[in-house]
Amino acid sequence: MKTDQLLLGPPGCGKTHTLMQMVEDALAQGTRPEEIGFMSFTKKAVEEARGRACARFNLEHKQLPWFRTLHSAAWRSLGLSRNDLLSMEDWRTLGQTLGLSFKGADAASPDDGILIAAVGGDGSKYLQMIDRSRYRQCTLEQEFNDAEDYNLHFSKMKQIHETVTSYKSDNQKVDFADMIELALDIEPPRLQLLLIDEAQDLTPLQWEMVLHWRTNAERVVYSGDDDQAIHRWTGVVVERFMQVTDNVDILSQSYRLPKLVL
16 A cells, blocks of 8 residues: 655754664565665765665665665666766757857756756856756746846747757757656656655656656655755745645654754
8 A cells, every 4th residue: 555654844853864764664574675765856865865774774875776866866767878968068069059158057967966057158047947947847938937037038048948959859868857857758666665855845847756756656755844945946846845745744853953042
């Protein structure tokens, strides 16, 4: 029987400790390490969890193949390589075609968390808006209007989007938003336990991936704190986090802050 759980708590209340206890309980019940997923939008959260799990349960990194950022999990499930990703040379070619600079557009890796193009050239602000529209699952026009940056032009934004989309199709390349979108079209791995950490900072598109993976997971736990949603600029909708399930557990005791500060 599939079960969902929302784990809420402020900083220092033991959310990661609680998640690791869930991992321990699952292993004790005979679940194989490769049947456990731990995902977050940030590399830092995943590395901390994987490090704790390896140390606590005497495991190697390769035994936890689904302790990954969402983009990295999509990357692995799709069987992609670095050559499939738009490279610096690709962005240089696109820049020459469009008469713009996309400096910084290739700076991230699949293991990183926040994968909206860095601002480093005169074309990167347009890329940011295009990426945000995809992560928000809204139209280009809505994103352009919401951004209210009157130094930019919607016709140019649309041209960039169409040119980049055509280039990727012609050259069989993908970008980071593509990874999430493409992962929605393939069957996710079968997991006994799927833990989603820092879920308050997931965008609507990332939520689509999480809910897609949920279909092949026996138990899913969403962990986070709605008061710590610090990446709203990427298109985060905190209400998706708070309304994901009615089965809610609250960790109210902080073990990090002194009593006077708390």
